[in-house]
Amino acid sequence: MNSPDRTPTARQRKADQELLFKGVTCALIGLIVLLAPYFARSGSVREMMHQAAVVGWFALVLGVAFLVQYGLRQRAAQRRQP
Numbered sequence: 306m307n308s309p310d311r312t313p314t315a316r317q318r319k320a321d322q323e324l325l326f327k328g329v330t331c332a333l334i335g336l337i338v339l340l341a342p343y344f345a346r347s348g349s350v351r352e353m354m355h356q357a358a359v360v361g362w363f364a365l366v367l368g369v370a371f372l373v374q375y376g377l378r379q380r381a382a383q384r385r386q387p
Contacts (some may be wrong), residue, residue: 321378329372335365 338354338361346353 317382321375321382324371324375324378328368328375331364331371332366335361335363335368337361338364349352 338357342351342354342358345354
């Protein structure tokens with residue numbers, strides 16, 4: 306039933322890679338939203354991006370949490386290897 310590419314280790318690696326991707330993506334989105342007001346030329350766009358600061362901080366913290374979780378998983382995997 307299980308194909309060779311769907312072993313538990315392959316599934317775990319895929320889950321880890323997805324966690325890394327989510328972490329990097331969320332952190333980048335958060336940084337972009339937080340830094341956008343400083344690069345916006347239009348006053349209305351600048352004001353709108355200032356109002357989105359809470360969303361930017363949330364995305365940044367969520368991204369960092371995903372990256373910490375990824376790091377912890379990698380550390381645990383290294384400890385399990387002989």
